[in-house]
Amino acid sequence: MKNILSKIESQWIFLIIAVLIFFVFALIRPDLVNQVIFSFGSLVIKILPILAIVFVLIFLFNYFVEPKKIIEFFGKGSGVKGWILAIIGGIISTGPIYLWYPLLSDLKDRGMRNALISAFLYNRAIKLQLIALMIYYFGLAYVLILSFYMLIFSIINGYLTEKLVPGKENKC
Amino acid sequence: MKFKKALEQTYNNFKRAIPILFGVLILISIVTISIPGEYYKKIFSGNLFFDSIIGTAIGSIAAGNPITSYVIGGELLAEGVSLVAVTAFILSWVTVGMVQLPAEILMLGKRFAITRNILAFISAIIISILTVLTLRIFS
Numbered sequence: 161m162k163n164i165l166s167k168i169e170s171q172w173i174f175l176i177i178a179v180l181i182f183f184v185f186a187l188i189r190p191d192l193v194n195q196v197i198f199s200f201g202s203l204v205i206k207i208l209p210i211l212a213i214v215f216v217l218i219f220l221f222n223y224f225v226e227p228k229k230i231i232e233f234f235g236k237g238s239g240v241k242g243w244i245l246a247i248i249g250g251i252i253s254t255g256p257i258y259l260w261y262p263l264l265s266d267l268k269d270r271g272m273r274n275a276l277i278s279a280f281l282y283n284r285a286i287k288l289q290l291i292a293l294m295i296y297y298f299g300l301a302y303v304l305i306l307s308f309y310m311l312i313f314s315i316i317n318g319y320l321t322e323k324l325v326p327g328k329e330n331k332c
Numbered sequence: 333m334k335f336k337k338a339l340e341q342t343y344n345n346f347k348r349a350i351p352i353l354f355g356v357l358i359l360i361s362i363v364t365i366s367i368p369g370e371y372y373k374k375i376f377s378g379n380l381f382f383d384s385i386i387g388t389a390i391g392s393i394a395a396g397n398p399i400t401s402y403v404i405g406g407e408l409l410a411e412g413v414s415l416v417a418v419t420a421f422i423l424s425w426v427t428v429g430m431v432q433l434p435a436e437i438l439m440l441g442k443r444f445a446i447t448r449n450i451l452a453f454i455s456a457i458i459i460s461i462l463t464v465l466t467l468r469i470f471s
Contacts, residue, residue: 171351174434178355185362192365199361204354211353218345223338258356258432261439262349266341268440277440278448282455285426290398297406305466306419309459317451324447 210255218263227270234272246276247314250283257284275322282314352435359431367394372404372421373411380461383417388456391424392449393431401425415467419460427452 168176186193221230234242253260264277286307294303372390376383391401405418428449429436436445 169348170438171348171355174438175351175355175358178358182358182362185366189366195365196361199365200357203357203361207353207357215342215346219338219342222341223335257426257429258353258435261352261435262345265349265439266345274444277444278451281448282427282452285398285423287398290402293399293402297402297409301470302415302463302467305470306423306459306463309462309466310423313455313459317448317455320451321444321448325441325444 207255207259210259214255214259214263218266221263221266230267231271234267234276236273238273238276242273242276243279243315243318246279246318247283247311250280250314251286251288253280253284257281260284273322274325275318278321279314279318282310282317285310349439352438356432356435363394363431373408373413376408376413376417378414380414380416383414384420384457384460387417387420387460388424388428388453391421391456392428392453394421394425398422398426414464416460416464419463420456423459424453424456427456 232238233245264280268277291303375386375390377386401422405422408418409415433445433449
């Protein structure tokens, strides 16, 4: 058994565990199974266009941008430019957070700073396309104050993440 | 040659990412369906500090589109839940991801993913309190 597991790559083990959790859930709450399957189907349909954009971006990065350019834009010496790009990238990127893991993983392998990955992910909380809805529910002053703090904390979190996880680590 | 190499790298990335993304979608579907919006309001205590922690904790476990968090947040406010709790809830909904944590670990590294999520959790509590205090000063 251990031998078989060691031959399966971690991403497949993760998917198998998720499927097993689904089956356990189906045994406990059979009445909700159809809803879960429907929700899963709708999510897949919803993410497909964004997923396509992400992989086109990965391809374009691989094709056009040399690793030394990645280091220049997002590496140790990228300075303020790197922070601005990560923050803007986080704000304008659409779709769920997990769709951006493959691109960030690729950029990380090619030298992107942990601080900038963290800032990118944190700024995904500021969504320009949803601001109108947020203002409707919570008011303009609230949205402005919250966005300001999120921006500041994305930089603080970025710095702290890099302090605590300074170098490259092996992915599972 | 460069084209082929770029295509190959993208394909390898795709091959690695797809099972992880599908796994996350299965987990998100289970969490979204098994915890309907009306459950959330039953948990808050009315205490400003504890509500910000509870709000952050629930937002971290919950998953889905940010729009859903605004709608639930708006409903919670209308039900009398504090703005601190609602802010913590909508913030951690997007910045902390317990459901997608295994995927983040697999793709970005264990130490990075855990550290980032812990920092985002603490930040959600601090930002929610700061936002409400600042709002009080200005209004």
